Amino acid sequence: MTSTLVSSPAQLDYGLDTALGRVTRTTECRVGLEQVEGDPTRFAVRIPAPLPEDLEHATTVVVRVDGRRLTGTVRHSQRLDDDSLKLEVEPD
Template sequence: MIATPVSSPAYLEYGLDTLFGRITKRAECRIGLEQVENDAFCFAIRVPSPLSDDLEQAKTLVLRVEGRRLQGTVRHSERLEDDSLRLEVEPD
């Protein structure tokens, strides 16, 4: 997978688990797309600040960026020093 600059426009749909079941939220934002180190199967996205408050709790993710559609289960999220969010996703 080729990394994209953090400025790539993207459309996200992400699933959150709540007391009332899973809900889906949507966001348009800029992201960077990268491969996860030592795991050729998974990918990661980096979302710069400002971002949705609940994106860090996302359990599933559908991503449309540069004409591609990627989806999967979020297996790890991490807030970085520059206040951006990095989500590691295992494709479905």
């Protein structure tokens, strides 16, 4: 997978596990895509601020960017120094 500039507009659907069951939310945002170092089967989605406040708790994601559709389970999330969020995703 090649990297996509952080300025790429995307549609991001994300699932949250709540006490009432799974909730799915959708947001339009800018994203960057990259491979996860040391694990070629995973990819990372980097979302610059401002972020939906519950996005860092996402358990699943569907990213539509540059004509691609990427889906998977979030295995790790990390807030970065610039207030962006990096989600490491294991594809379905």
